[in-house]
Amino acid sequence: MGDQGAGGGIESHMPTHRRQESGEEPRPTSQPTPETRAPPQEKQEFAQTRTTISQDIVLDAVVEHEAAPTLVRNLSTSSTTSNPRPNEYLGGGDRRNQQPSRNATVPSKRPLEPPVTKATLGELDVSKIIHNPKLRHDINFDPELHFRPNLDGEKGKKKQEKANQFWNTLLEQLVQFVIDRDAFYRRFGHGNDWCLPLLLKAVKEIIETLVPQRDREFLDEGLNVELLMQQFHRGVADLESLASWLSGVLKLHCAPMRDEWVDEMYQELSKGNRENDMGELVKGMRSLLSVLEAMKLDVANHQIRCLRPVLIEDTVQFEQRFFTKKIQSGRLTIDAARLWYTQAQVDTARLYSGSPLPFLHSFGETAVFFEALSRLVLPSTSTESIPTTFVFDEERIIKLRSDMFDSICLEICMRKYEDLERLSNVTQFCSRIPAYLNDDSTRSCRSSGEFNFNAPPSSRPSSFTFSDHGSNNSSPRNSGGIFSHPPMADFAESRTKATNLYNSLVDLLQTAPLATRPDQRWQGLAPSMALQILRYVNAPHSLPGFETQLAAWLGNIHGEIFHEVEQQFQQRLLADLAKRVKEFKNLTGVGLFAAATGGRLRPNPQVPSWVDGLDRGFDGAGSLRDPREDAGISDMATRLAHLGILHWRVWGNLAYLADSEGDLTMENCS
Helix, strand or coil, rough: CCCCCCCCCCCCCCCCCCCCCCCCCCHHHHHHCCCCCCCCCCCCCCCCCCCCCCCCCEECCCCCCCCCCCCCCCCCCCHHHCCCCCCCCCCCCCCCCCCCCCCCCCCCCCCCCCCCCCCCHHHHHHHHHHHCCCHHHHCCCCCEEEEEEEECHHHHHHHHHHHHHHHHHHHHHHHHHHHHHHHHHHHHHCCCHHHHHHCCCCCCHHHHHCCHHHHHHHHHHHHHHHHHHHHHHHCCCCCCHHHHHHHHHHHHHHHHHHHHHHHHHHHHHHHHHHHCCHHHHHHHHHHHHHHHHHHHHHHHHHHHHHHHHHHHHHHHHHHHHHHHHHHHHCCCCCCHHHHHHHHHHHHHHHHHCCCCCEEEEEEEHHHHHHHHHHHCCCCCCHHCCHHHHHHHHHHHHHHHHHHHHHHHHHHHHHHHHHHHHHHHHHHHHHCCCCCCHHHHHHHHHHHCCCCCCCCCCCCCCCCCCCCCCCCCCHHHHCCHHCCCCCCCCHHHHHHHHHHHHHHHHHHHHCCCCCCCCCHHHHHHHHHHHHHHHHHCCCHHHHHCCCHHHHHHHHEEEEEHHHHHHHHHHHHHHHHHHHHHHHHHHHCCCCHHHHHHHCCCCCCCCCCCCHHHHHHHCCCCCCCCHHHHHHHCCCHHHHHHHHHHHHHHHHHHHHCCCCCCCCHHHHHCCC
């Protein structure tokens, strides 16, 4: 099983997931179940609660603005377009025509398995999909959720190395068979324990899972592995005819977009057979296996699209049955989750001191829950504090925290920019004071221009009121300037300048390298952010201490500045969350999915999901908006409302409103 990519995922969407299966749940009955040939499913412990994906396959949510030739993050109206021909099976240069020496040896006597087999693709069978709790949960959140080959990270690297070893070994064996058959038989005998027969057997087994039952009898005629190997040993095997037959079968059952790939496979096998080119034969076999893998992925992704409405509508009942069994068997405890909700009730009552909860009419009975949930996604909240009932949503919560962290840091940068802008204006005014003004006024002005880096950030400039010793006939030269109300043109120019700076800071954020934690990413970003702020302010780019202080402000999540901005964001999030919950709470499962996920496609999972709309300058209703005023709150509220409503439907009566675990019966879940 390979790691998945959030929420998300699958990746990520993409985030890592380990195996989690349940062989105990029945299939949804709202729709006929597609035919499957999966082996009996193994039951596993609940401690492994991540999406069920094989080592060769991961689940991902692709979100790009146009199709691109990549296996990761590419938008497609059909899942088939997201799986172009991979070239992962033979790495490090073209080795198709490399012929080993007569003395070349195989590293191990144990025959190597092909890199793609029926077993490795088993996770794509529909029975595995509908019995996979984590995958079924993720389907509720990712509109473009689909399977793709897993070429990411350490496991992807190991997969490629294993594939390289198989294809190189196959090439060595074929070359040895051609140039020194006696030595070949001394090593392998006349049996089928070497790469070619194992490959042909794997190809046949995979094709059996892709064709209807009525067509499988023809496979024994066209792809009889034992007969083919007998012909091969006698030197009468017609691989060109086999390639032609395979091409016809695959084109009959694959998507039209795969036809060109199938034709290339046929040409490679035919050329290798005619010219006795073992490298070309191996290349064609590699293409054959890759086509079969892509076809299996296409089928699985089509099944996900077709089953999505049924799986979404059945989510609450399925998860309640699933978790109830885990709790009753002792493999999951929800005591900490109960304590979290109870403590939230106490904290909320103390916070509002008996007065009505804000937005009570919107939240209803879930007011305490959403108040606590809005605090759960704050960056200063400990990761260990996530209740066990959020086991399938941990990555989404962590991603929300990361997005909130980014929004808070951007706001701190903007407030410090305003402080510098105010300092610059005061300094410029002092430099223009006429000589006839007295020394006291000059000293006072200089004092006002001193900038305290440790002062809390302010989002609004302080007001100044200067006059000529209170005279009603003050000179216009000393009572006007920056201390009078600024003209509308100056205000508009200042607002445009601030907006441009904010957008440029967001652009810098998108270019930031990957980091394990958001605070590490922002520590690396601090110098660039400081320089960009100074570029927009009439201040020296080498302003002493500013870069260091900015890094300290951005990296200290428990500092006064960060805490102040975080609390303001939490209140804004709660207000917007109330609107979304009121809008979503009476929707069906599919209706909730459509309302909460429609149009939210993210090409880059490493930056906040709300960043993509900044360059457009419009909100969802097509109105002009200030990106700083929104700061992603609307997007975060939508995602959190979706997560919270679905979570409450599963766990409200199961955990938070139930008196004890003894109340957990199957009747609770009906």
